[in-house]
Amino acid sequence: MDLEKNKTLPVTDPSSKPEKLQNDSVMTRKGAYAAISYMASAVLLVMFNKAALSSYNFPHANVITLFQSLCSCSFLYAMRRWKIISFRTAESNRINNNPASFVPFKTLFHTLPLALSYLLYMLVTMESVRGINVPMYTTLRRTTVAFTMIVEYLLTGKRHSLLVIGSVGIIMLGAFIAGARDLSFDAYSYGIVFIANICTAIYLASISRIGKSSGLNSYGLMWCNGIICTPILLVSTSIRGDLKAMMNFPFLLFPGFQVVMLLSCIMAFLINYFVFLNTTLNSALTQTICGNMKDLFTIGLGWILFGGLPFDVLNVIGQTLGFFGSCLYAYCKLKGK
Numbered sequence: 001m002d003l004e005k006n007k008t009l010p011v012t013d014p015s016s017k018p019e020k021l022q023n024d025s026v027m028t029r030k031g032a033y034a035a036i037s038y039m040a041s042a043v044l045l046v047m048f049n050k051a052a053l054s055s056y057n058f059p060h061a062n063v064i065t066l067f068q069s070l071c072s073c074s075f076l077y078a079m080r081r082w083k084i085i086s087f088r089t090a091e092s093n094r095i096n097n098n099p100a101s102f103v104p105f106k107t108l109f110h111t112l113p114l115a116l117s118y119l120l121y122m123l124v125t126m127e128s129v130r131g132i133n134v135p136m137y138t139t140l141r142r143t144t145v146a147f148t149m150i151v152e153y154l155l156t157g158k159r160h161s162l163l164v165i166g167s168v169g170i171i172m173l174g175a176f177i178a179g180a181r182d183l184s185f186d187a188y189s190y191g192i193v194f195i196a197n198i199c200t201a202i203y204l205a206s207i208s209r210i211g212k213s214s215g216l217n218s219y220g221l222m223w224c225n226g227i228i229c230t231p232i233l234l235v236s237t238s239i240r241g242d243l244k245a246m247m248n249f250p251f252l253l254f255p256g257f258q259v260v261m262l263l264s265c266i267m268a269f270l271i272n273y274f275v276f277l278n279t280t281l282n283s284a285l286t287q288t289i290c291g292n293m294k295d296l297f298t299i300g301l302g303w304i305l306f307g308g309l310p311f312d313v314l315n316v317i318g319q320t321l322g323f324f325g326s327c328l329y330a331y332c333k334l335k336g337k
Contacts, residue, residue, distance in 0.1 A: 031281040038274035039294035045267040046137075049126065051260045056251050060242040061126040066233040067261065068122075068268035073226035075269050076219060087220030103216065108224055110214055114206045115228035121196070121203040122229075128196040132189040139315075140193045142175040142322050147201035148285050155205045160285065163332050170325030171289075178318025207279040218276035225272075289329045 052058045079085045080102060087102055128137070145168045152158045160168075211221055237243050251257040278290060 028281065031278070031286075034274055034278040034281050035286065035290045038271065038278045039290050041267050041270040041274055042290075042294050045264065045271050048260050048264040048267055052257070052264060053126075056254075056257050056260070058249060058251070058257070060237070060246055060249075062123060062233065062237050062240070063242050063246050064261070064264060065122045065126050066230070066237055068265045069226050069230045069233055071265035072222060072269045072272060073230055076223050076226065080219070080223075085219045087217065087223055088215055089217055103220060103224060107214055107216065108228070111210055111216070111221065111224040112228065114203075114210045114221065115225045117199070117203045117206045118225045119229045119232060121199040124192065124196045124199045128189070128192040132193065136179060137193065139175055139178045139318065139322075140190060141197060142171055143194070144197040144200050145171050145285065145289060147197050148204055151201040151205040152208065152283070152285055155209050158208075158283070158285075161332065164285075164329060167289075167325045167329040167332060168285075170328065171322050174318045174321030174323075174325060176318070177321060178315045204275075204279055207276060208283060211276065211280050218273055218280065221276050222272050286329075289326055 049064065052064060053061060058064070076085070080087060132140075149160065149165075149168060207221070211218075214221065216224065246252065278286065
């Protein structure tokens with residue numbers, strides 16, 4: 001019995017340290033590892049999604065989301081069946097291989113708002129990366145911090161210090177300065193990005209609120225998201241004809257495209273886990289700030305691989321301000337300010 005317990009991967013326990021989770025003014029070492037892991041996987045996911053949607057001109061973003069959800073459920077089921085992971089904070093080692101028994105229906109219903117916000121977040125975010133270059137995409141996505149701070153306050157009543165609010169203000173200022181030369185580039189694409197920011201804020205705040213009250217760890221929350229969202233995505237893509245149209249995609253059997261899709265699914269699984277882990281260990285706002293800090297690497301890779309904005313002094317100043325604001329926030333968390 002004890003040996004089987006030791007074989008499981010470390011998972012988030014939302015109830016193990018309630019005081020620290022509610023008062024997350026100081027980032028723990030485990031929280032720092034979660035933040036760094038999220039940033040690494042997020043950079044790679046944006047690159048692979050951009051390659052599929054732009055480099056190969058794959059027109060069905062919803063199909064990619066469906067494949068990512070299917071892969072996530074498959075990975076979770078296999079690891080759960082092989083006793084590598086558990087879905088709940090206090091779970092018996094006697095595992096029933098019936099997926100319907102993994103999470104009680106009452107708990108599944110409790111996570112329904114989280115799953116629906118996740119579905120909306122995934123669909124809008126996937127579409128937002130299509131019509132805009134990577135540097136400007138990451139620049140506009142930085143404005144998510146303001147939406148997250150507002151939604152987090154409305155849902156959980158969480159307040160932040162003046163220094164934290166100031167660091168968020170610096171990030172926002174940097175984002176607007178960096179995008180000042182390009183705000184008329186594509187009104188539709190920019191509008192979709194801002195909608196994605198709102199969806200992201202709602203999703204992260206929902207994790208912070210529901211994740212700590214459901215009794216599920218990060219894997220359990222991912223499982224609930226998958227089994228609720230996957231059928232909806234399957235029906236939606238079937239009705240819209242996306243699955244049928246995908247069969248006529250000219251690069252469908254091209255090895256390069258298949259590799260990109262596989263890596264996109266793997267990165268989506270990893271990033272979802274690290275989002276849950278980071279948000280639960282730290283906070284929704286910390287998760288958003290981590291998204292801003294990884295932007296520096298995303299922008300560099302995006303410029304190299306896909307092209308982007310020409311060199312511009314305002315863009316450089318804006319990017320520098322945004323990165324400085326993110327570093328200031330990280331300093332506040334490490335020092336407990």
